[in-house]
Amino acid sequence: MERTMDSSQRIVITAVGLTAPNGNSLEQYRANLLACRPHVQMITTRYMGEVPAGVCDFDPLRYQKRKAVRNGTRAGSVAIYCAHEAISRSGIDWAGVDKARVGVYIGITEHGNVETEQEIYNISQFNYDTKMWTHHHNPRTVANNPAGEVTINLGITGPHYTIGAACAAGNAGLIQAVQMLRLGEVDLAIAGGVSESIHTFGIFAAFRSQGALASHCDPNKASRPFDKSRNGIVVSEGGALYMLERLSDAKKRGAPILAEILGYCINSDATDAVLPNPERQAQCMRQAVEKAGLSVDEIDLVSTHATATPMGDVQECAALREVFGKSPRTYFNNTKSYIGHAMGAAGALELAGNLPSFNDGIIHPTINVDELDERCELNNLVINTPKEGVSVSAILNNSFGMLGINSALVVGAFKD
């Protein structure tokens, strides 16, 4: 398709900084996806004992002082690491950037649970004397925390906030950035999603109570979307922040262009707090494709959201069949089988892992499918072995969340 939009309205990705349980750079992460190497491990969670989780091993001291790590949050450290990596990879002359024209838009599923639980545990050691409650609690738990920590660390004086969008947040952060760049509110955006959720027992306990927490004797097989024996979510931490710019600006500075954001949609199920609604999901995907100026049969790859809950995967597959049933060229994959569900970071991380397919023509598979659930059968679902030699020029990235929030982002290979 020919891009007809004015280059000041076309938004491109010029870098990605990320940390995932199986990689601290796009190259490492992509290599592990293509080699079918997951990384999920057992961790000990307060009150619950061992649970499978995705844990990142980036070095927070690479970009933060020890006091900043101590006083800040894990989500802040994840965001700072990703932001620095994105800036450095974008090739931009950061010292010469007008920091008032930089926006930071970070998607989060939740924030503050980790810090609140920690403080309640802390005061429990002092007979619940609230005088022992830390004065760091408020700056740690305000909803803008991870984005605000990025601005303090990097001296960014433009707007910053987080976008609370449950597990659709990674896409939502990117969509916010696209809108702000198109409005001319900022010239550069650092956007995506982060999560620190594994550091509180509450999210694990709630998923277990819901019957939606994964278990398996081998943690690397615990997250298994579309498999008949799947039994729930592996909770993970992580982050992916993108450098986004208007095409006109990116070209002016000779920036590397990884991809272009072509279309997007966010809508709401308006039906149930946890059970997804395939009709609304299908509508979301169709509207994103339409906004991109494409037809569904021009989507080469759908990065599915499937989290490995018994019903969620079935519902998404129903929506995918409804939208792409007559699109024989569209492939489908999933990344949660490698790293679990990175919550607010999930959509942004999953998109990042697929971006290199524009260049290498390889689609990483969803792994851990020993027996495909027939209710999850999709034409061209890439399972257990990478699919090579595919011409990928448009990817649709699904990311859905509780309270019925759906997001779909369409990203294309850059064509001038």
Next chain:
Amino acid sequence: MSKDEVKKIILKIIAEIAPDEDLGNVKSDVRLRDQLELDSMDFLDIVMELRKKFGIEVPEADYGQLASLDSCADYLQPKFK
């Protein structure tokens, strides 16, 4: 407890809350904020650690008494008894 011991306790607390600081040459008679990168939140951390570790309360009106190691020792020594 001697004043030197009180100073050691304060330095140990500062080492925990400001781990990037070099505490090898801290002068007792110079304001801590003039020789270390400490802000108001850090002083609240010192107050909190005194409360948690030693049950010592430092009322807000007395925060100024924590300005230097010497003033800390003078002010806190009686409270450690």
